[in-house]
Amino acid sequence: MQQIIKEIYIHHDSRRGILKTLEWFLSEVNELKAAIQNRDIPNIKEEAADTLAWLLSLLNLLNINLEEAFLEKYNNKCPRCGAKPCKCIYREGPT
Ligand SMILES: [Zn+2]
Known part of the structure; x- marks a missing residue:
């Protein structure tokens, strides 16, 4: 998943930088929270995918491999x- 996100978005993520990408990630977390509060399952799926994608973008910029960090x-x-x-x-x- 992290490699897919890197291949799709690294050129945009690099231009945006770490702090603005962090802001996008936090915004997506809040959208996921709203979807869960509304018990809107299709929207929860979409926002969960977006939240993970933005986390992966952030970690790509920081050169952190999530799978390695998770298993560690x-x-x-x-x-x-x-x-x-x-x-x-x-x-x-x-x-
Ligand atoms: Zn325990």
């Missing part, structure tokens, strides 16, 4: 407790 952290187990499924204490929110 989530290598088939929870990074906190090391178990699968996770055995950490349940947390309702991010704080």
